[in-house]
Amino acid sequence: MAVRVVLVGCGNMGYAMLAGWLKSGKLAPSETLVIEPNQELRDRAGRLGSVVASSIDDAAGDLSPEIVVIAVKPQVIREVTAGYRKFAGSATFVSVAAGTGIAAFTEILGAGAAVMRCMPNTPAAIGKGMMVVVSNANVKEPAKAFVGDLLSTSGKVATIDDESLMDAVTAVSGSGPAYIFHFIECLTDAAVAAGLPADTARLLAMQTVYGAASLAAESGEDPAVLRRQVTSPNGTTAAALEVLMGQDRLKTLVTEAVGAAKARSVELGK
Known part of the structure; x- marks a missing residue:
């Protein structure tokens, strides 16, 4: 069976994506080739059944992949990508490297290269x-559909037409998990301050965030509707929301945080 997808780099994100492709049956192990110089990471990919090699030059056979996924650190992306220029005429390149624009890839691979840029976030690992x-x-519709199908094994997939919006994407979903993790930290600390044991406080904070997010995702209701359903007039929730929502405190803080992340993303992309 011919290799359809070459995965360049198999760190945590690359491995999570690969595992999703294979577990879902979207690809057979023999249809994937993992290029990873680190032996421990290469062996880990090999245990999933993928064909593995330390470099593209060491890969056996006459390769003609449909997709080349670049999942290496941004600081080595130019050097690494140059080694795959020979596939630019036939394969679609997909980058999951943060902060590296499509223009950088067409500069390396040639103006005619088909390039897709993807911004994942850490929950893709599960x-x-x-x-x-x-x-x-340059990306054809069948390639878009194939890549979208593969990415769907790691979570939800959204498409944008304007690459400049990636700075906002980075600020919201790329960096967003860290905001939620910090909220869990803060809610845990508040629970301890209210008198709960540390272990119980952490469990309550974590499960409450998880449950609320799951309910929001699965109910189909607008989050504002769900918030109002929990809030009895003059009740405990209303008292707390007066602190959070009074003078748009939380909204202003989150908007400023996202704005700061977006501005930094723009700076890093220059």
């Missing part, structure tokens, strides 16, 4: 991620 994709004009 199949609960948010994957946002933008493509250049």
